Amino acid sequence: MIIRQANESDWADIYPFFRLIVSEGTTYAFPEGLSLEDARPWWMEHSPGTTVVAVEDSSIVGSAKMGPNRPGRGSHVATASFMVDPTHQGSGVGLALGHYVIDWARAAGYRSIQFNAVVATNHAAVRLWERLGFSILATVPKAFDHPEHGLVGLHVMFLEL
Numbered sequence: 001m002i003i004r005q006a007n008e009s010d011w012a013d014i015y016p017f018f019r020l021i022v023s024e025g026t027t028y029a030f031p032e033g034l035s036l037e038d039a040r041p042w043w044m045e046h047s048p049g050t051t052v053v054a055v056e057d058s059s060i061v062g063s064a065k066m067g068p069n070r071p072g073r074g075s076h077v078a079t080a081s082f083m084v085d086p087t088h089q090g091s092g093v094g095l096a097l098g099h100y101v102i103d104w105a106r107a108a109g110y111r112s113i114q115f116n117a118v119v120a121t122n123h124a125a126v127r128l129w130e131r132l133g134f135s136i137l138a139t140v141p142k143a144f145d146h147p148e149h150g151l152v153g154l155h156v157m158f159l160e161l
């Protein structure tokens with residue numbers, strides 16, 4: 001598997017699993033049912049941020065986007081989001097993308113990385129981020145309307161670089 005910078009034509013290959021993950025409604029508070037073109041700006045970042053794809057056997061199996069968490073005087077803190085095609089989850093793609101994002105943020109001179117909204121019931125993600133060194137700073141109570149569990153917390157997770 002390689003991780004490389006996404007180009008605009010990759011979006012058509014990311015969109016099917018983006019749409020599926022968003023429509024499951026368990027991990028992201030993105031608008032649901034967006035068309036290919038309406039969803040594009042929710043994932044495809046522009047400088048100083050970037051979007052990357054994980055490619056295995058010439059197929060895109062996952063993607064991450066990263067960039068400053070806030071503009072101006074908050075721009076030394078990075079943030080990122082991750083999606084792995086459900087048919088490829090659990091095989092190390094998310095771990096590789098996580099390492100990539102940490103290396104990217106460090107090389108770009110960011111001081112830390114903040115994840116703003118990790119759904120508390122998303123145990124796969126929480127465990128993965130903790131394994132990469134992130135800790136839960138706080139949990140915003142009842143901030144995510146989960147289709148099965150009802151109102152659940154959103155973790156703010158943080159890694160100092």
Ligand SMILES: CC(C)(COP(=O)(O)OP(=O)(O)OC[C@H]1O[C@@H](n2cnc3c(N)ncnc32)[C@H](O)[C@@H]1OP(=O)(O)O)[C@@H](O)C(=O)NCCC(=O)NCCS
Nearest residue numbers: 027082083084089090091092093094095118124125127128
């Ligand atoms: C969360 C996500 C990015 C992880 O990517 P992945 O490729 O499935 O994860 P990996 O295969 O790299 O797993 C690495 C670690 O994640 C954790 N993990 C992955 N799947 C898990 C599961 N089903 N249950 C518990 N932990 C899990 C484990 O710590 C695992 O380490 P292990 O191999 O020692 O068990 C991916 O599952 C995904 O895209 N989920 C939907 C969208 C999402 O939740 N994005 C993150 C929002 S914060």
